[in-house]
Amino acid sequence: MSSWKIQRKLHHVYLYSATSRRLLSSTCKCGKSLQQTSVKLLSTESLATAIHPSRTEENDSNPKAISLGDVYANNTVEERREFKHSRTPSQLILDHFDRRYGQQFGSDWGDIRAALMAPKLNGLLLNNFAQVSTKVATILQEHGLQKVSDLCDISSHLNWWEEGETIGIQNYHKGTESSLKFYIHPENRHVWFPKLKHVPGQLKSYFLQGASSLLPVLALDVQQDDSVLDMCAAPGGKSLALLQAAELGLLTSNEPDLWRRRRLAETLQSYIPQEILQTRVDVSKLNGVHFQDVTPNTFDKVLVDAPCSNDRSWLYSKNSVGMKMRIEDRRHLPQLQASLLRSALHAVKPGGTVVYATCTLSQKENDDVVEFCLRQNKSRIDVINLNNFSKNFQKIFRFDSSTRYGQLVLPHVNANWGPMYLAKLKKIDT
Template sequence: MRLPPAAARLLPAPPPARPGLWPRRGAARPPEQVENKTKGKLQKQICQVVLDHFEKQYTAELGDKWTSVRDVLTCPSCWQYAILLNKFSQSAELENTLCVEGYHPAFQGTLPYLPRSLKCYISRTPRRFPAQKHQTGKLKEYYLLNAASVLPVLALEVKDGEDVLDLCAAPGGKSITILQCAYPGQFHCNEYDDLRSRWLKQTMESFIPDPLVNLITVSKLDGRQIGDFKPELYDKVLVDAPCSNDRSWLFSSDTQQAKFRLVQRKELSSLQFQLLRSAIKALRPGGSLVYSTCTLSKAENSDVINLILKSCTNVMPVDISEMAKAVSQEFTFLSDTQQHELLVLPEKGKAWGPMYVAKLKKI
């Protein structure tokens, strides 16, 4: 999950001369995009400061694997997009079109949890369907996303009637995916940032019909405090935490802002730990929690989970290795991770991720 402006405010303040440190999605034309006059297209420019930082960190953490991962992350033309079909606006014609054009189901086979209502299509070649615009009163037929973003939802295993909290929900892709899988008894989608909260509401209205959308609670609470406000209220909690989004950070437009971002990055693990601790408080005993990020950083992934496991005696790790094994044809995973976690590594032809997923249970 990309770090939104409100989450950035929980970290040390940037210098006064550097406003707008955390870019908002959906800006008209990001300054990091420059026009390619020969092709008439926009090309993203790599931020060398960030790349140099990643080279040092990820060479140490990933070894030889970093080279192939870097080649994908620095080549937007290699990026792939999955198509998540909306069960509330089904179109047999769309599904047939996808099959004719070479798309195939991303998830099939012997997954521990795979509702029949979840339909997500991918192609082995980089291509992108046009995004559908929001139209009041008309549901969208599909949602474009990184296929690895579905894995945290599959790990969460939401069942009909369960009370669910999506702690850091904007822009809403994982919330939409949850609702493709099941009908929660109570579904609470939280987003601390005001702009992103409005975006989240619009996403829900674009995909979920009345009266179901009116039964979903969208709040703007500080995620670090929800556990105190709503203790032991939920069966399942998803913490798609604010993180140093590796894909977007590589294309930062302002070198000085990028440098300060990298300094702030050291504080993110503290925020993530606080969000996880709050999520555990919000869980009922016996409930499950999934933590996810879209960064390769060990400090924001396994280090945060290990700290939670050491400091919270009322949680235990949950094995998700069977899920990883079942989808290994479509995703590349870092080896030598613990059974309760996985890290998706982008590679050409399977350019999904980065995506870290870990699962815990409250006892």
């Protein structure tokens, strides 16, 4: 997800990214709060600490401060794992979560809170373009890992959507088995796999990510020869999964931030053969809000994995300046998210679909963003019902029963995936 930030001052809205200056088009208004205001650029040099605290924490004046980078550079695998799993969450952010999420989730917040502070789980996506080594196959077998498609019986029960289906209508038909080979422990236990280093010209055999990250890709339901836009693609996990899921006509993998785009390109080069990268993948750098103007009615499907509060990573932030700034910024993120979703709905073809996703629990960044875009385009957009879709995954994930438009995976100590919100929208064919 792109690390965009918004800062308001008087009647101006300032938008900045991690390493470059980007202009949010003043024509892409997203509500009264942005109307009749000017949008300016900020130099991010002075804001580096707030945006990327991990880059500056190791230079903190506190001689006892230890960065995660130092631990990874100087310690054994076991010591690194112990450090990562024993990190202390920020009390400032916990207090903020208690106020906001305590009100949103009520009595359920205690269990969600405990899960957020526990080590998160990772799954393993096998690379269809690379051979699986004997070592990897042995680890899969010894730890008893299983494919998500087998645990959820996706091959026989995964239901996709018929034409015209909207919220409240329950007409489904069977889809085809997903080609994604994603493995987790059947009892949601943590299994450690080493991270593979990037070696130019050599394809990696697996990619590590949370299992809930698979849901937006499955919900998008890409088919052969589809033209697909991954609007906020870095660091590249969902672009990679999209390319594994079907032989796409073209994947536009977009990331406006230079530093994150380099990481995206490295991810794709590490997993995808050059002939596919050269003929079926376009790595672009456009500000997502401009797709509606540059490529209207162009893509069969669009994934908006939107910049968000990212509750898990934010919880362990150690930079006090950055934490306070993010609490303020968080109030304005829905404006950017709505602009991106609105742009995606213009960029997709009539009859095409858009999946909007975040990794936050915030209702304001999830259902409320979808609701705002529906109000702006109510005659042109249908919401696809994901209730049956989520039922296929109830053996693995805990879902929030109170969402109105999408599905939200809630972290739980016995199923510590997420948070991951997803909603699916269809552009009416006129």
